[in-house]
Amino acid sequence: MELKDFLYNSVKLxxxxxxxxxxxxxxxxxxxxPTNFTDRYKKLxxxxxxxxxxxxxxxxxxxVTEKLVKTIWFDQQIERRGxxxxxxxxxxxxxxxxxxxxxxPDFKNAKINIDxxxxxxxxxxxxxxxxxxxxxxxxxxxxxxxxLHVFLWKKGKEVKTVTRNKKIIPSLELIDYINDDLxxxxxxFDVENYPYSSKVRAGKCxxxxxxKYSLLEYIVGLAGDEKVKLKSETLANQLTNxxxxxxxxxxxxxxxxxxxxxxxxxxxxxxxxxxxxxxxxELEKFEEKSVRLQSLxxxxxxxIPEIEKIEMLDNEAKIYIAKIxxxxxxxxxxxxxxxxxxxxxxxxxxxxxxxFPYRRLAAASLIISRYIDDTGFEKLLQSFIDNILDGKxxxxxxxDNLKTDATDSSNFWFYRTTFISKKFVKxxxxxxxxxILLILINTFLPLTIAKINKLEDDASLKVIYQWWLKxxxxxxxxxxxxxxxxxxxxxxxxQSERIQQGLIQIFRDFCDTKKxxxxxxxxxxxxxxxxxxxx
Numbered sequence: 001m002e003l004k005d006f007l008y009n010s011v012k013l014x015x016x017x018x019x020x021x022x023x024x025x026x027x028x029x030x031x032x033x034p035t036n037f038t039d040r041y042k043k044l045x046x047x048x049x050x051x052x053x054x055x056x057x058x059x060x061x062x063x064v065t066e067k068l069v070k071t072i073w074f075d076q077q078i079e080r081r082g083x084x085x086x087x088x089x090x091x092x093x094x095x096x097x098x099x100x101x102x103x104x105p106d107f108k109n110a111k112i113n114i115d116x117x118x119x120x121x122x123x124x125x126x127x128x129x130x131x132x133x134x135x136x137x138x139x140x141x142x143x144x145x146x147x148l149h150v151f152l153w154k155k156g157k158e159v160k161t162v163t164r165n166k167k168i169i170p171s172l173e174l175i176d177y178i179n180d181d182l183x184x185x186x187x188x189f190d191v192e193n194y195p196y197s198s199k200v201r202a203g204k205c206x207x208x209x210x211x212k213y214s215l216l217e218y219i220v221g222l223a224g225d226e227k228v229k230l231k232s233e234t235l236a237n238q239l240t241n242x243x244x245x246x247x248x249x250x251x252x253x254x255x256x257x258x259x260x261x262x263x264x265x266x267x268x269x270x271x272x273x274x275x276x277x278x279x280x281x282e283l284e285k286f287e288e289k290s291v292r293l294q295s296l297x298x299x300x301x302x303x304i305p306e307i308e309k310i311e312m313l314d315n316e317a318k319i320y321i322a323k324i325x326x327x328x329x330x331x332x333x334x335x336x337x338x339x340x341x342x343x344x345x346x347x348x349x350x351x352x353x354x355x356f357p358y359r360r361l362a363a364a365s366l367i368i369s370r371y372i373d374d375t376g377f378e379k380l381l382q383s384f385i386d387n388i389l390d391g392k393x394x395x396x397x398x399x400d401n402l403k404t405d406a407t408d409s410s411n412f413w414f415y416r417t418t419f420i421s422k423k424f425v426k427x428x429x430x431x432x433x434x435x436i437l438l439i440l441i442n443t444f445l446p447l448t449i450a451k452i453n454k455l456e457d458d459a460s461l462k463v464i465y466q467w468w469l470k471x472x473x474x475x476x477x478x479x480x481x482x483x484x485x486x487x488x489x490x491x492x493x494x495q496s497e498r499i500q501q502g503l504i505q506i507f508r509d510f511c512d513t514k515k516x517x518x519x520x521x522x523x524x525x526x527x528x529x530x531x532x533x534x535x
Contacts (some may be wrong), residue, residue, distance in 0.1 A: 019193070031218035031534065033469060037229050037449065040534065041222035045509055046226060048522045051409075054164050059129065066510060068189050069174065070106055072124045074099070076090035077185060078177040085170040086129075089115045091148075099195045104142035112148055114170055121147035125366045128155035129171065135520060139164055150174060169201055186300055187234050189508070194479065203511065205524035206488030212527045216489060217499070218534065219526060223509075224502030228468070231446035233455070235357050239450060247379035249274050251443030252367060252402075255435060256360040260347035264301070264357070271300055278372055280331050289372070293365035294496050295327035300335055301361060302343040305419055312420050320412045321419060354428060362413035363430035366404040384440075385448050388467045398440060404430045437474040441497060471497045483507040487523070 034040070046063065069442035076094050080503060083091045089527065091114050097107030105122035112119050129151045137143040141164055149161045149171045161169040178185065209216050238247050250269045257265025283293045298304045307313065307321050346357050371377045380401060387393040437453045445468065452461045473495050480503040484492045492500060510523040518524075 003203055020173075031214050033218075034465075036458070038216075038222070038223050039226075039229075041226040042218070043506075044219070044222070044526065044533070045226075048525050048529075063129065063509065064152065064186065065509065066125060067194060067508070068186055069127060069150075071189065071194070072174065072178060072185060073123070073150055074107070075126055077179050078174060079179055080177075081176060083172065085113070085114065085172055086154075086291060087170070089170065091115075091172060091362055093171070094118070096516075101195075103518035105146050106139075110147065113459050119147040121145045123148045126151045128153055129161075129173070130155040132161050133159075138162055141165075148172060159197075177253060190357055194507075202488060203486040203521070203524075204518040205521075205527070206486065208527035209488035212484055215527065215534070216487065220489065220499055220502035220506065221386075221496075222502065223505040224496075224498035224500070225465075227469075227501045227505040228412070228446050228449065231442065231494060232449035234454065235443075235447050239454070244378040244381060244447065244451075245371075247377065247447060248381060248443060249368065251447075252439055253364060255439035255442060256364055256431075257357075258435070258438065259349060259355075261357050261360070264341055264345060265360070268297065268300060271335075271341075273373060274297065274368075277368065280334055281372075290365050290369040291323065292327055292331075293369055294362055295324040296331060297361045297365055298358075299328040299332060300323055300340055301346070301357065302341045303346065303358065303361070310420060314423070316412070317419050353421070356417050358416070358418060359413050360429050363404045366430070379445060381447060381451075383443050385451070385464075388448075389463050393467065395437075399433050399436050402431070402436045402439065434475050441471075441474065441501070468498060469496065473497045473500045476500075479504050479507050483511050486511050503531060 075095060076093065080093060083093070085091050091112060094111035094113060097110030100106055100108045105124040107123040107125070110121065112122045112123075122143070123142060124132070124146050126135070126149070131151065132138060132149055137146075138161075144163045144165045144167065146163060146169050151171065152174050154173055158472065161171050161334050163169060163446040175182075176461065214327075217298070225229075235247055250266075253265045257263075257268075273339065277293065277296065280296055281289050295304075305321060307318060307325075348356060357515055371380060383401075384393070384398060387397075409508065413430060415424045439509075445464075447463060449461065454462065473492070474497055476492060477500055480492055480500045483503040483506055484490065487503075487506070489503065493501070510521050512521075
């Protein structure tokens with residue numbers, strides 16, 4: 001019987017009385033959760049990760065992974081002008097290629113131009129120049145069609161990159177061409193939307209879980225703590241330059257833009273900080289603020305349509321568009337033309353209509369209208385903290401605080417997905433509970449930790465940690481499911497959010513969706529380490 005069949009049958013046999021029970025294995029040691037957030041996972045990861053960080057990045061909070069370099073390449077987060085290969089030839093990137101989930105180079109069908117010669121073929125991405133040989137690409141026929149070897153850093157003496165069929169490949173060192181600080185790019189790495197193939201196989205580490213499941217569960221939990229801790233450190237740094245109100249506002253927009261439109265929502269938050277919004281909308285009534293804010297958001301987002309160019313509009317849609325256009329006309333002079341986001345950059349394909357940018361922007365306008373006062377979001381955060389410390393936290397109450405209710409003139413989007421869509425019979429909430437809870441986990445919890453750490457209140461932090469241990473998973477995350485399958489964790493239904501976040505962190509640090517990468521992964525080495533390593 002194959003491992004995957006064994007794991008599947010183990011879960012099947014554990015379904016008793018309609019409840020999924022945890023899989024049980026015979027472990028040599030039982031591991032218990034710590035009493036507070038620790039750096040155990042970080043130390044363990046840095047010990048086993050075969051990813052030595054070159055200066056000046058030795059002090060980064062998290063090891064740079066090849067996945068991050070692949071996303072930098074694919075998203076072209078580089079200065080494209082003046083690109084040169086390591087031997088000085090001019091290079092232009094026409095297309096970076098398509099993700100390859102099978103064995104072989106990381107990208108297929110890329111088009112590049114080197115000194116006027118256009119080349120079509122594969123691109124291999126590595127952390128170091130030396131990886132071409134250490135990963136034995138030079139002896140692998142799958143790499144014979146590579147037209148460019150891209151790496152982050154040079155390492156060792158410079159040697160030519162040669163394929164098995166003796167072809168010399170041009171190389172590009174990325175580090176000098178990256179647009180932003182590497183640590184900033186890393187902190188913005190959207191691991192949960194990392195591309196993947198539907199044909200995900202069990203990894204090599206899965207074979208250990210039959211005897212070491214308690215260890216795996218323990219490590220995954222620590223990884224979940226580390227993920228929240230890392231975010232709290234990022235937010236703590238932001239607190240030196242930004243208010244709590246501003247950080248929560250950005251966190252909410254980031255949460256609303258989750259997925260293919262995340263970058264545009266981040267851009268919107270940068271263009272329109274809270275102070276600027278307050279100056280522009282200048283109105284007392286909630287209803288007026290929310291509609292005026294919708295006009296501002298839709299205008300800066302480049303999503304206000306021209307009525308005369310749209311057929312099939314019903315009368316209600318015409319009235320709504322006319323209203324937001326009229327408001328936009330009065331405030332547009334306060335927005336620079338270069339600040340308006342191009343409409344074509346918004347993604348609708350592959351997005352559920354209920355989650356279209358229009359509805360998410362409308363949700364943002366309603367939430368921000370409610371909390372735009374000087375300390376509105378800060379008071380909400382303090383209430384969140386106080387309720388946990390007092391043992392009075394109610395998830396429903398928190399969700400209700402960020403729920404968006406339809407009001408007379410701002411309820412257009414409760415009944416629509418686009419300007420021309422047919423009106424729903426009943427209103428549909430702009431935000432589901434799941435989205436609000438993700439904002440709690442990704443913004444409110446780490447900001448709470450940052451705030452308590454600043455006060456050096458260890459007793460309160462322990463209470464927060466115990467609350468964190470008990471939080472059920474919000475939903476079943478795609479990346480967590482992939483990692484669970486790869487490492488043999490089993491069914492994650494009914495697990496805690498800490499476990500789910502831990503699986504996402506392990507994917508970020510070690511795992512990949514590409515076939516054949518397990519041979520270079522060091523995660524499985526944890527199963528052969530002395531027990532004392534983990535305490």
